[in-house]
Structures are given as C-alpha cells and as structure tokens.
Amino acid sequence: MTQSKAGTGAPGDAAKPRERYNRDDVVIAAAISVMSEKGYPSTSIQDVASRVGVLKGSLYHYFNSKEELLFRILQESHEQTREIHERIEQLDLPPLEKLLLNVRRSSEWFLANVERANIFFTEMKHLTGERHATAAGWGRAFERSISDCVVAGQADGTIRKDIDQRLLTRFVLGSVNNVRFWPSRRSGRQFDTDTIVDALVALVGDSVRAR
Amino acid sequence: MTQSKAGTGAPGDAAKPRERYNRDDVVIAAAISVMSEKGYPSTSIQDVASRVGVLKGSLYHYFNSKEELLFRILQESHEQTREIHERIEQLDLPPLEKLLLNVRRSSEWFLANVERANIFFTEMKHLTGERHATAAGWGRAFERSISDCVVAGQADGTIRKDIDQRLLTRFVLGSVNNVRFWPSRRSGRQFDTDTIVDALVALVGDSVRAR
Amino acid sequence: MTQSKAGTGAPGDAAKPRERYNRDDVVIAAAISVMSEKGYPSTSIQDVASRVGVLKGSLYHYFNSKEELLFRILQESHEQTREIHERIEQLDLPPLEKLLLNVRRSSEWFLANVERANIFFTEMKHLTGERHATAAGWGRAFERSISDCVVAGQADGTIRKDIDQRLLTRFVLGSVNNVRFWPSRRSGRQFDTDTIVDALVALVGDSVRAR
Amino acid sequence: MTQSKAGTGAPGDAAKPRERYNRDDVVIAAAISVMSEKGYPSTSIQDVASRVGVLKGSLYHYFNSKEELLFRILQESHEQTREIHERIEQLDLPPLEKLLLNVRRSSEWFLANVERANIFFTEMKHLTGERHATAAGWGRAFERSISDCVVAGQADGTIRKDIDQRLLTRFVLGSVNNVRFWPSRRSGRQFDTDTIVDALVALVGDSVRAR
DNA sequence: AATGAATGAGGTTTCATTCAT
DNA sequence: TATGAATGAAACCTCATTCAT
Known part of the structure; x- marks a missing residue:
C-alpha cells in the first residue's frame, strides 16, 4: 500500500535537486527519536504524529502498522x-x-x-x-x-x-x-x-x- | 494501602510456625517472571493476576499501582x-x-x-x-x-x-x-x-x- | 476471559430466586435489537453499549470481541x-x-x-x-x-x-x-x-x- | 498508470459514435461485484478502487459519495x-x-x-x-x-x-x-x-x- | 482524469484503577 | 482478602472525503 521508496539514507541520494524531501524519511526519523527514548510499546502513533506534525491517521500512508514501522x-x-x-x-x-x-x-x-x-x-x-x-x-x-x-x-x-x-x-x-x-x-x-x-x-x- | 513487608522469609515469624509463603512474594515473583519476558509496559495487571491465579482487581491488595509494583x-x-x-x-x-x-x-x-x-x-x-x-x-x-x-x-x-x-x-x-x-x-x-x-x-x- | 455462563435463555432458568438478572442476557438482547435493525457491520459496540446503558469498554466483560458476540x-x-x-x-x-x-x-x-x-x-x-x-x-x-x-x-x-x-x-x-x-x-x-x-x-x- | 479501457475493441471508436464503454460502467461493475460479496457497509471505496485499478481518490470523478454509488x-x-x-x-x-x-x-x-x-x-x-x-x-x-x-x-x-x-x-x-x-x-x-x-x-x- | 497526501471522525479493543459486595 | 462489574482514557487502525498538483 505504501509505495514510498526512499533510499536507505546512505549518501549519494542527494542527486535530484528538485527532489522534495521525502516524507518517509521524516517519519522514520521521528519514530526513531521517540522509540529510542520511550521504547516501542510506550511509543504511541500519536507521539510520532505529533513530532512529524500530522494527524495520527495520516501516518498510515507511510506504513501499514506500528509493527511494520518498527x-x-x-x-x-x-x-x-x-x-x-x-x-x-x-x-x-x-x-x-x-x-x-x-x-x-x-x-x-x-x-x-x-x-x-x-x-x-x-x-x-x-x-x-x-x-x-x-x-x-x-x-x-x-x-x-x-x-x-x-x-x-x-x-x-x-x-x-x-x-x-x-x-x-x-x-x-x-x-x-x-x-x-x-x-x-x-x-x-x-x-x-x-x-x-x-x-x-x-x-x-x-x-x-x-x- | 497494604505494603505488608513480612520477613525476608527468615524463620520465626510469630504465629504461623515456620515460614508461610507470603502472598506478597508470590505476586512479586509472578510479576518478575512476566515483566522480564514482555517488558514492563507490555505487561498488564491481568497478566500478573493470571499467573498468580487471582482476579486482577484483587492484586490491588498487594500494591497501590503498577508502577509501585515495579x-x-x-x-x-x-x-x-x-x-x-x-x-x-x-x-x-x-x-x-x-x-x-x-x-x-x-x-x-x-x-x-x-x-x-x-x-x-x-x-x-x-x-x-x-x-x-x-x-x-x-x-x-x-x-x-x-x-x-x-x-x-x-x-x-x-x-x-x-x-x-x-x-x-x-x-x-x-x-x-x-x-x-x-x-x-x-x-x-x-x-x-x-x-x-x-x-x-x-x-x-x-x-x-x-x- | 468472560466467565458469565448464562443459560441459553430457554425456560427453566428462573430457578434461583435471588438470581440477579443476568446482565449477559441484557447485552445479548440489546445487540440483537440493534444488529437486526442496522446489520452487524453497521452496528457499533457503542450502539450496543448505549442501549444497555454502560460505557462501551464495559461490554468487554461479556464478550471478547464483537464477532464473538455475533x-x-x-x-x-x-x-x-x-x-x-x-x-x-x-x-x-x-x-x-x-x-x-x-x-x-x-x-x-x-x-x-x-x-x-x-x-x-x-x-x-x-x-x-x-x-x-x-x-x-x-x-x-x-x-x-x-x-x-x-x-x-x-x-x-x-x-x-x-x-x-x-x-x-x-x-x-x-x-x-x-x-x-x-x-x-x-x-x-x-x-x-x-x-x-x-x-x-x-x-x-x-x-x-x-x- | 494509465489503464485506458477504451471501447470493447469494436472498431469505430473515433469520434465516439455508438456507445463507447464508459469508465462509469467499469466502476459500477466493480462496485457490484464487491458489494454483493461483502455487503455495502463492509465495502470500502478502496476495495472498489483496487478492483478498478485506480486510486481511491480518483473514484470521486465518477460519483459524489459512496451512497450515491449504491x-x-x-x-x-x-x-x-x-x-x-x-x-x-x-x-x-x-x-x-x-x-x-x-x-x-x-x-x-x-x-x-x-x-x-x-x-x-x-x-x-x-x-x-x-x-x-x-x-x-x-x-x-x-x-x-x-x-x-x-x-x-x-x-x-x-x-x-x-x-x-x-x-x-x-x-x-x-x-x-x-x-x-x-x-x-x-x-x-x-x-x-x-x-x-x-x-x-x-x-x-x-x-x-x-x- | 488521475494522483496521493492529508484530514477528522469513528471503529474495536485494552487496560489501570476503583468499589460495592 | 477476594470478587467482578464498571469506568474512562487511550491505544491502534480504517475510511469517506477533499484538494493541490
């Protein structure tokens, strides 16, 4: 369902200049930050959404389940x-x-x-x-x-x-x-x-x- | 409200001869077992109660909150x-x-x-x-x-x-x-x-x- | 998880006089009424809870899932x-x-x-x-x-x-x-x-x- | 991304004389198939879109609401x-x-x-x-x-x-x-x-x- | 026409906790 | 002590719908 296919974050991705910042990476980064601090079970989708700045429902464009995100x-x-x-x-x-x-x-x-x-x-x-x-x-x-x-x-x-x-x-x-x-x-x-x-x-x- | 902290298991606890297994210890042991396996946030009071063989409401005779148990x-x-x-x-x-x-x-x-x-x-x-x-x-x-x-x-x-x-x-x-x-x-x-x-x-x- | 074991509703259950009205039957009756009218998928747990007069979370004492209720x-x-x-x-x-x-x-x-x-x-x-x-x-x-x-x-x-x-x-x-x-x-x-x-x-x- | 589903293959599509297979019909057919199987409430717009081969947002070019589709x-x-x-x-x-x-x-x-x-x-x-x-x-x-x-x-x-x-x-x-x-x-x-x-x-x- | 990201409401379910019995 | 029904908040997830591109 989620097609976003953002490079692994490895260098060399910066090619296309008009490439708009991939939201996928933003989501993952936010999740890493929260989960590292609070642990996976205590991290709510809402926590991640708040950090990204979208409603929690919107996050499901980027992954199909919290577990998949992990x-x-x-x-x-x-x-x-x-x-x-x-x-x-x-x-x-x-x-x-x-x-x-x-x-x-x-x-x-x-x-x-x-x-x-x-x-x-x-x-x-x-x-x-x-x-x-x-x-x-x-x-x-x-x-x-x-x-x-x-x-x-x-x-x-x-x-x-x-x-x-x-x-x-x-x-x-x-x-x-x-x-x-x-x-x-x-x-x-x-x-x-x-x-x-x-x-x-x-x-x-x-x-x-x-x- | 009850923090019953009955002897460390040392003999000589007054009335009941020898040590009688304190229910408190049973609860703690059950909690340790479950929390070690699933982690604190993923451990429900129900999990502990099931292992003790008691209904979850009853556990509150042994501690005041899940956090206190931890x-x-x-x-x-x-x-x-x-x-x-x-x-x-x-x-x-x-x-x-x-x-x-x-x-x-x-x-x-x-x-x-x-x-x-x-x-x-x-x-x-x-x-x-x-x-x-x-x-x-x-x-x-x-x-x-x-x-x-x-x-x-x-x-x-x-x-x-x-x-x-x-x-x-x-x-x-x-x-x-x-x-x-x-x-x-x-x-x-x-x-x-x-x-x-x-x-x-x-x-x-x-x-x-x-x- | 739900231990309520209420007769099938068949006559003859009325034995014990002090038998307080079994809430189980009330829940089932409410569910039948709503589901018959709106259909199972369109019936929310909230619909049933409202008719019983409890919060929706409370219904899970009577069944483990909506499907089990059906x-x-x-x-x-x-x-x-x-x-x-x-x-x-x-x-x-x-x-x-x-x-x-x-x-x-x-x-x-x-x-x-x-x-x-x-x-x-x-x-x-x-x-x-x-x-x-x-x-x-x-x-x-x-x-x-x-x-x-x-x-x-x-x-x-x-x-x-x-x-x-x-x-x-x-x-x-x-x-x-x-x-x-x-x-x-x-x-x-x-x-x-x-x-x-x-x-x-x-x-x-x-x-x-x-x- | 284009699934153009033009005409039944019948010759003479040109200026759209005769009937041209309307995308509308494809959508209706897909909806009939899914709704007959799962029922209206359990059929999501996404289900229909998947069967048509289009993103769900696109379906709103063919109808104004799910209810109108029904x-x-x-x-x-x-x-x-x-x-x-x-x-x-x-x-x-x-x-x-x-x-x-x-x-x-x-x-x-x-x-x-x-x-x-x-x-x-x-x-x-x-x-x-x-x-x-x-x-x-x-x-x-x-x-x-x-x-x-x-x-x-x-x-x-x-x-x-x-x-x-x-x-x-x-x-x-x-x-x-x-x-x-x-x-x-x-x-x-x-x-x-x-x-x-x-x-x-x-x-x-x-x-x-x-x- | 089509996309896909976003919304916001609502769905089912879980759970720590309380309390009358 | 123990029960079990009830609470109320919050969790994960779905979905019809909108809209800028």
Whole structure:
C-alpha cells in the first residue's frame, strides 16, 4: 500500500535537486527519536504524529502498522551494519585484526547512530511472526560476523584458547553493544567518538589476545 | 494501602510456625517472571493476576499501582546487590582484586537472578517522579562500587592509566550487565555459572590490568 | 476471559430466586435489537453499549470481541431451532406431514423471534475462521432437516417427483426464511401469527404435494 | 498508470459514435461485484478502487459519495426490472398467466444478475433521506406488479381466495427473491436457469391456483 | 482524469484503577 | 482478602472525503 521508496539514507541520494524531501524519511526519523527514548510499546502513533506534525491517521500512508514501522527501522539498521561487516569481510586481514576492525567500525556506527542502536538491541522482541523471525536472523548474522573472527583467531593462535569461542563472542558482542551507553550520561566532559572507540578496541584487544 | 513487608522469609515469624509463603512474594515473583519476558509496559495487571491465579482487581491488595509494583521489584534487586557490594567493601583487598571480586559476585547474582537483572537494567526508565530519582540513585551506587575500585587501582598502579577511569568503569559495568545474556541462547551446550563467571573475570582482568 | 455462563435463555432458568438478572442476557438482547435493525457491520459496540446503558469498554466483560458476540447470538438461535427440529424428528409421522410440521414450527419460531431470525439469515457471513465454519454447519443442519423430509416424501410418493429434491428443498427453505417479512410492513391490518403460519403451510403443502 | 479501457475493441471508436464503454460502467461493475460479496457497509471505496485499478481518490470523478454509488446500482436494477414488468403489463393475458410470466421473467433476470439482485434486496436499507424514499418506492412498485395480478386473479376465480391477497403476494415475492440462492451452493451438479425457472413457476403456480 | 497526501471522525479493543459486595 | 462489574482514557487502525498538483 505504501509505495514510498526512499533510499536507505546512505549518501549519494542527494542527486535530484528538485527532489522534495521525502516524507518517509521524516517519519522514520521521528519514530526513531521517540522509540529510542520511550521504547516501542510506550511509543504511541500519536507521539510520532505529533513530532512529524500530522494527524495520527495520516501516518498510515507511510506504513501499514506500528509493527511494520518498527520493522523498517530495524531493517535500515541491519542493512547499514551488514554493509560494514561485508566490507570488512572482503579485506585480507588476520583474524584478530579483522575482529578489532569490526569492533571499531561497529562501535563507530553505534556512536553515530545511538538511537537506532538502542532500538536495534532492545525492541526487536516486539516483532511477531515472520517479521520476528527475519529480524532474529539479522541478530544472528551480526553475532556470526564476530564469532567467525574469534574461531579463526583461535585457530591461528592469535586469540586465547582457554575460553570457549562462544563465550568470547558474547563478551565482545556485549562490549560493542554497550558502547552506546558510554557517551550520554550526566555531568563531566563527554568523550568524543575516537577516544571511546580507541579505548574499547584496546580493552577488547587486550582481553581476547592470546598471551 | 497494604505494603505488608513480612520477613525476608527468615524463620520465626510469630504465629504461623515456620515460614508461610507470603502472598506478597508470590505476586512479586509472578510479576518478575512476566515483566522480564514482555517488558514492563507490555505487561498488564491481568497478566500478573493470571499467573498468580487471582482476579486482577484483587492484586490491588498487594500494591497501590503498577508502577509501585515495579519499584518494589527494583528495590529488592537493589538491596540484594547493595549487600553484595557492602560486604566486598568491608574486605581488606587491593583495588584490582576488589574490582574483580565485585565482578565475580555481581555476575553470580545476575546469573542466579536473570529475570530480576533484566528488569533492573531495562525497566527502570519507566518509573516517574520521586521513584525514578530514587532508583536512578541505585544505579549510580552500583556504578560507584566499580568506579571506586578503578580509581584506586589506577592510583596504586595495578590498573591501566592510558584509559580514563570513566571509560574503564563503563566497560566493566557493561561487561557485567551483559553477562545475563551469556547463558540463554539457542543450541549447543549451555555453560554453567562457574564457567561463565571465571571467563568473565579473566577477560575483564586482562583488559584493565596495567601492563 | 468472560466467565458469565448464562443459560441459553430457554425456560427453566428462573430457578434461583435471588438470581440477579443476568446482565449477559441484557447485552445479548440489546445487540440483537440493534444488529437486526442496522446489520452487524453497521452496528457499533457503542450502539450496543448505549442501549444497555454502560460505557462501551464495559461490554468487554461479556464478550471478547464483537464477532464473538455475533457468534453467541447465532448460536442461541441455532440451539433453539435445532431443538424444534429434533423434537419433530422423534415423532412418528409420514414425511410430508413431518415436512409441513417443520414448516409450521419453524415459521412460528421465526415470527416469534423476527430479530434473531434476521440476524441468523443475513449476518452469518461476517463470521470468520473457525466460527464461520461452525455456523455454516448450523445452516446446513437446518437445510437437512427439510431435505430429509423431501427425499423421504418423494420415496413414499406423497411429494412430487417431477422436480429435483434439491430445488424443492430450496423452495421450502426460502419460503420459511421469508416468512419473517410477512408481518412488518406498512399500512393495513397486520396478520397474526396463526393466520400467517396457516397460510404458509397451505401454500407450501399445495406446491410440493404429489398430484 | 494509465489503464485506458477504451471501447470493447469494436472498431469505430473515433469520434465516439455508438456507445463507447464508459469508465462509469467499469466502476459500477466493480462496485457490484464487491458489494454483493461483502455487503455495502463492509465495502470500502478502496476495495472498489483496487478492483478498478485506480486510486481511491480518483473514484470521486465518477460519483459524489459512496451512497450515491449504491443508489445508482439500485437504480439500474430497478430500471431493468421495471422494464420487464411494463412489458408484461402491456400483454393481454389472464391474471394468473400474467403472474406466472412475471415470476418467470423476474427469476430469469435475478439468475442472470445474481449480484445485482443481492444488492437490490439487502442493501437498500443503507440509503438515507430522499434516496431511501425513492428506492423504497421501487420496492413497492415491484410488489405491486405482483399484487395487481393476485387481486385480479382472485377476482376472476383463477387464484385461490382462502388466503388474503397480501399474504399471497408476499409468498410469491419471497419465492422470487429467494431464487437467487438456488444455484450457487456447494457440491452436486448445478442447475441451469431454465430448470430452475421452470421449477419455480410450477411450484408457485400450484400453490396459488384456485382448486 | 488521475494522483496521493492529508484530514477528522469513528471503529474495536485494552487496560489501570476503583468499589460495592 | 477476594470478587467482578464498571469506568474512562487511550491505544491502534480504517475510511469517506477533499484538494493541490
């Protein structure tokens, strides 16, 4: 029903100058903002509509259901992170370096898209049926992009073998997921992305490296 | 109106010999189970009532509002973890060892109380007003129990100084928080608590230790 | 969710004197009245609530969905007509007489329950899924109670054989269904039930009898 | 985006001589199809638009409101059946024969236009105001085309007098209305129009004929 | 003619909460 | 304590209709 087909938000979309700002993107952006703050179930269509500046009924031109809206947001996040992982995959790097590059790029994306990341990691469970299954697959793909490196790193001796690869994977994955909380927070000076990412990579590197 | 707070389950509760299961605890347990699975906003009073085996109107004998129910759950979690931290605080241990013991005991508690931990880390934001402020303080107390060790460890040279203490703290905190996801998961053999905790302590230790 | 278990409305329910008027029946009666007049899709829950004198949300104590409400209404009608048919079935009568008795008793019920009959014959298609399948079975049962007589009557020579039994059945069935429209109508004197039923039986009898 | 549906393919579309297939007819046909199946209230403008292959906003070039669309459909049906009745009226036939010819021709039309007939008999009540009054008049005209014959037939002794003319009329009218349900139905062989109509005429004739 | 975005009212349903019994 | 009926607000969603392009 909704035909709007707005680029993924990736650069290069800005081509046509007379291209009027796609309302689809505005809607998604509004939804991301509210859902990241209040969580999916507590976000009402009215909340999103208010932020976009239309009546709630009008939003149904852009999606067919609230759940579909969530799905689209998650999908965009998945596509962007998948692209990051694919690009790394094609590089010819030793496993540990590949792992740490993954940590670096992923963290950078999370820090640049904190709200999207929040939603990706906490709201997926509210999808149902086929959409849930699809999204769960995305989560597994993310995990595999890390576990592949871990396994290879254990095989070539650069990653410690005294801890099972599944646990190592979860540790790394958790560390990356949590980086979205590192800025935010009250008081004191904030840290810039580079500082945070460098710290995270150093910490993760020192924890998993074979000694 | 009734906050009946009958003994922690300790024996010797006057009349009824031995401990009689307090209905209050049954309600809290049911709420924890449902809220951990569906999240606070998606959990209805009816859900809890169904699990207790009572009509929803009856639940209001045990709490005054849904939010108060959540607050009590968080409060219990806070009290239990605070006790852990206080006990460690009283030990005379070098900072790094104290930090790792904190990681160890906290992880053990999280793994033994995965549902409570889920709620503690994800539903706190749904409190409002004074209750929110109070609970936020609990979160900060948890964080401080870790950051105190980090600061002291940097001072005595056992913890790396090339990374700001706030970032180190968040890294450790995040690792501990995430341990509740390590079991669960599909497939393969699961890991027992000791294995998980040993792995986590080793990883965190190797990452923050001065070299 | 709804535990109200109110008799089928059949006589004999009046047992317990302190039995407070069952609200269930009030709701069903209100729904029958509105739905018969406006049709199921055009009847809003609000319409029913207004007639009962409660807020629309309150009605959900009595049923779980609008469709279930319709189903219950149809179910009651089915049970009442089925009982009529079963009672006739047990009589030891020649087929044609049995058929005409069926026409008589069915017509009487329709004329005494015009609103229920309206709903039974026109709103069944708005059920979905399993409920639709069940209700469709009721319709077939009704049809069979007539076609059985027709077949038997053709066999014993009392019912004309120059017309296929299926067509005879549909003719009789249609005639009975339509009797609910005979009173109503504007102007002139109305006809009492006996007059109408006698006329119908005479007409149907003369049309299907073998000559 | 252009579904131009010009002419039946018949040559000579040029200056629009003869009839050119009016888009209007396509819309009406689509509406008849959907409304017959789902009923007027449950038929959305979007349903009709989808079947036409046009966006719903566009449909408002063909009618001013959903109700007007229904009115036009009923109007067409009325005009066609009225023509049938007028033609019969002009014949010089004895009343009973005229009645049975009416039954025959009407049934033929209903069977050839089952969807239109469905709408004519079930959706008229959803008209409002003046349109409702007008359409109600059509219904009465239909009824009178039958009752006139009945009255005349009773006068000349060919139609039974033991039953009030109003009841006879309703019986005949109901029988004709119901014939639209005779085909359809599951299983077995279907019946062709002639078979059905012959059966109906025979049955109605035998029921009303004076004996 | 056609589009598609927007409107605004109304639909069904859920739910935290209250209260007389 | 427990019940269950009732409330009233708010949730998601649909839809007939309008209108600038």
